[in-house]
Amino acid sequence: PAKTMDELVSLCKRRGFIFQGSEIYGGMQGAYDYGPLGVELKNNIKSAWWRSMVYERDDVEGLDAAIVQNKHVYKYSGHEDTFTDPMVDCHECKSRMRADHMKDIKVCDNCGSDNVTEPRDFNLMFKTNVGPMVNEESYTYLRPETAQGIFTNFKNVVDSTSRTLPFGIAQIGKSFRNEITPRNFIFRVREFEQMELEFFCKPGEDEKWHDTWVALRKQWWLDQGLAEENIEFEYVTGDDLAHYSKSTVDILYKFPHGFEELEGVANRTDYDLGSHTKAQDEFGLSAKVKKNEHSTAKLAIRDLEANKWEVPFCIEPSAGLDRGLLAIMTEAYTEEKLENGSSRIVLKFKPHLxxxxxxxxxxxxxxxxxxxxxxxxxxxxxxxxxxxxxxxxxxxxxxxxxxxxxxxxxxxxxxxxxxxxxxxxxxxxxxxxxxxxxxxxxxxxxxxxxxxxxx
Ligand code: ATP
The missing domain is CATH 3.40.50.800 (Anticodon-binding domain)
Incomplete structure (x- = not known):
């Protein structure tokens, strides 16, 4: 595997995998462009994921929802209120950093000064204006995860496919987060792609499905060529849990900068469908949700045995495509000494990638x-x-x-x-x-x- 990010960055540029975004204008932080080979590699990873998630299973449907959605989606998903990272500013060197990434939140990571602000919440969503009129009501956000498009289409998919539990909806697409400190090449960027599955099951079967998906997802990464010893699990607890999650297992990979999250597998309970459904009071929801005054659809499914409508629980394996590509590149990178004394660099991709x-x-x-x-x-x-x-x-x-x-x-x-x-x-x-x-x-x-x- 690659030992440093620099050797990867250099190969990626030299051979046309990845370029700095807006390079001819001095670049743009946290934005990268995929070149002639990068786009092929990305497409191959996406099709491998789609194959294993949709084609090789009989309980998953695909979807491709819009990136720009009604602002109520983010009001009720909880992102408008809680999708924040804690940010610290340095008065001396004017740099900004994410508090939970700092070595010591009282001392600037950049210049070492202790003249820094207290951490304050910074919302990561990109706000944008829809239509020609700009007024208080005309805003929405670029989606920070693809998942919400799945939840808002739950009834459409169920009605058009006659699915019963358990079943999943898979989607691949761009997401946007105004990260405070993008870094480590394509590991943390402001525009990236996610490969997400929302797998709906009966309450009570959620923990079993959670374990199943953690195991399946690890196996998938192994099938893409990642070595077992470079993968670890992290059980996310307490304050680190996302606002929607009952429990999360992160799948970490040993990137050149250390073990970091590649994919998160979360038990989102009935939080999301419960948040977006109308008639919330009818369902005895287990999650604490904001009262929904705008939804026009019941996001529930009929339990034929018990003859009642229920809001399913949801298990979500959410993988980053860019991080996945970086992991696959890192793993494939091999420098070999040859018999004649020279050496060669080989990317030992699995053939399908x-x-x-x-x-x-x-x-x-x-x-x-x-x-x-x-x-x-x-x-x-x-x-x-x-x-x-x-x-x-x-x-x-x-x-x-x-x-x-x-x-x-x-x-x-x-x-x-x-x-x-x-x-x-x-x-x-x-x-x-x-x-x-x-x-x-x-x-x-x-x-x-x-x-x-x-x-
Ligand atoms: P982190 O803690 O690293 O910010 P996260 O826990 O916020 O990540 P999730 O919300 O779980 O990430 O998103 C699911 C997946 O999307 C991540 O595992 C990662 O692969 C990918 N992802 C999230 N944010 C970014 C980003 N800024 N750049 C690239 N990929 C990202």
Whole structure:
């Protein structure tokens, strides 16, 4: 794994994974842009999550809700009142910091001065104005988590799919938090993506489902290549619990800056549906909720056995996509000493996550038959639907291997004179991890590649 954030940041920029946001204007703190390879990696992580959450289960539906929602969503979700971090200002150097991240809240982390303010609450939501008129009522917020769109659509999903408990709703999308101190590259940013599942179950079965989801989520991260010894659980208690949570287990990963939260798995009880439902008094809610004067829908489900309507409990595994990508990059980063004394950097991604699946390189860039066969193979492999297949005509295969090691391409295929002259049109297939090269008849390449990626 990577030892420092700097080596990751440098590789990410050099090879086109991640760039500083607004870089040409001096950058913007807490904002990053994903480059040609970053966007592929991100998409691959999202599809792996979606596959395991939606396609491979029969009790989860997908959703993609709007980012900009009615301000009442955040009034009743509790975010308007309580989604705050404690902030401290330094009178000397004018820096601002998050109190619960400071070494000592009486001393500035930046300049060491003790001339600092008392901690005060700072709301993390970005406020924005909707429509051309600006007045007291025209504001709302960018969502600070995707979850609320799931709760507000609970009735729509139940009515349109006839789901009964237990079942879940999964969603991937952008969230925004005006973090006081974004830091550690893409670990803490102001605009990020979340992959969230809200899993609804009967009260009383919540603790069992909570344990189940903690275990399932850990296994998923292992399946994405994270090593067991780099994952830890943290049981969140007391003041650190979010306003909606009965209990939370954080899944931590050993990032270059230490063990930190990668995903939180929370037992949100009946807090959210109970907060957003109309007729709250009918349900004997267990959570303490604000009285709702605006909702037009009953967010409850019929218990057929007991023949009554009830508000389900909810277990939420909430993973950060950007943090996930950082963890996967950290884990994949490998510096290897080679037999000839030189060294190489390899990103040992699991094949399904690799931004480029196969690179096809003609050995001679000016030989029309070689070029034609290479292009034909690229088109054939691209049709398999595995992800990006790159045709790369630089004529320098050695350099190509080096570059593809660094971006984690599992397979490089070279097309040379043998491929156009010998019977069976053999092409050379080179493996990223073993660096072994074998020859495969061109006609068998699609089957070879499918077998490699789908097992
Ligand atoms: P932290 O304590 O690190 O601020 P949190 O406990 O507030 O995180 P949650 O509200 O549980 O985070 O959000 C769920 C997930 O969303 C986190 O586990 C993380 O992966 C991701 N996430 C939250 N805030 C950020 C951020 N500012 N930048 C990147 N990812 C984030």
């Amino acid at each position: 690799a931004p480029i699946k196969v690179a096809i390189m003609p050995l001679k860039k000016n030989k029309p038959e070689i070029v034609a066969l290479a292009k034909e193979l690229k088109n054939k492999l691209q049709k398999l639907g595995l992800g990006r297949i790159l045709y790369e005509n630089t004529g320098n295969v050695g350099k190509g291997y080096r570059r593809h090691d660094e971006v984690g391409t599992p397979i490089c295929v070279t097309v040379d004179f043998d491929s156009i002259e010998k019977e069976g049109a053999p092409v050379t297939v080179r493996d990223r991890d073993t660096m072994e090269q074998i020859t495969v008849p061109a006609a068998d390449l699609p089957a070879y590649v499918i077998n490699y990626f789908i097992n």
